[in-house]
Amino acid sequence: MPSRQYFFVKTGLVLIISALVLLCGCVGNSVVETAMTTTTTPSSVETSEKWTISLVISDMIPKELTIKEDGTIQLAEGDNVKSHSINIEEVDAIKKRITDIGFFSMNPVNEGDGCCDFVPHNITVTREGEAHSVYCYNQCPEGFDQLAYNIKSLWPEEIIVEGFA
Numbered sequence: 001m002p003s004r005q006y007f008f009v010k011t012g013l014v015l016i017i018s019a020l021v022l023l024c025g026c027v028g029n030s031v032v033e034t035a036m037t038t039t040t041t042p043s044s045v046e047t048s049e050k051w052t053i054s055l056v057i058s059d060m061i062p063k064e065l066t067i068k069e070d071g072t073i074q075l076a077e078g079d080n081v082k083s084h085s086i087n088i089e090e091v092d093a094i095k096k097r098i099t100d101i102g103f104f105s106m107n108p109v110n111e112g113d114g115c116c117d118f119v120p121h122n123i124t125v126t127r128e129g130e131a132h133s134v135y136c137y138n139q140c141p142e143g144f145d146q147l148a149y150n151i152k153s154l155w156p157e158e159i160i161v162e163g164f165a
Contacts, residue, residue: 050069050128051069051091051126052069052126053067053095053123053124053125053126053151054067054126055121055123055151056123056124057120057121057161058122059162060162060164063077063159063161065151065154067151067154069091071085071086071088073086084155086154090154094147097147098147101143101144101147103123103143108133108135110134110144111136111137111138112137112139112140117163117164119161120136120137121135121140121144
């Protein structure tokens with residue numbers, strides 16, 4: 001018959017392992033969790049507000065394209081990070097597009113029910129510290145694909161997107 005000390009050690013290990021499993025399950029899908037953050041709907045683009053616009057492309061080599069208020073644009077592709085500058089007018093045009101398509105009222109998670117090799121995209125717009133993210137797998141809200149294209153087109157080189165199949 002096992003000793004009482006053995007029972008408490010075994011029970012403690014089971015509790016620790018269970019807590020780790022639960023913890024890992026809660027933080028496992030950061031793209032969808034990020035997409036759940038929302039903010040209020042702006043009525044218009046206000047130039048005094050600080051914005052950051054981020055497009056994450058989850059393909060074979062994950063990519064993140066980030067546009068900052070000052071016109072700095074950065075592409076992180078795997079471990080490789082490059083920077084470029086764009087005109088403030090281009091930043092303002094993207095901000096206007098975001099507002100015009102109703103980005104801040106889009107559903108945060110859009111997975112669709114289609115099959116096969118789609119490449120997930122997630123756009124996050126942070127304005128004055130408040131963020132709204134929209135994740136799309138294959139059935140995107142109206143205007144989302146065009147916005148993703150507009151963001152990608154600000155990078156001076158073609159961004160190659162490869163699926164997993």
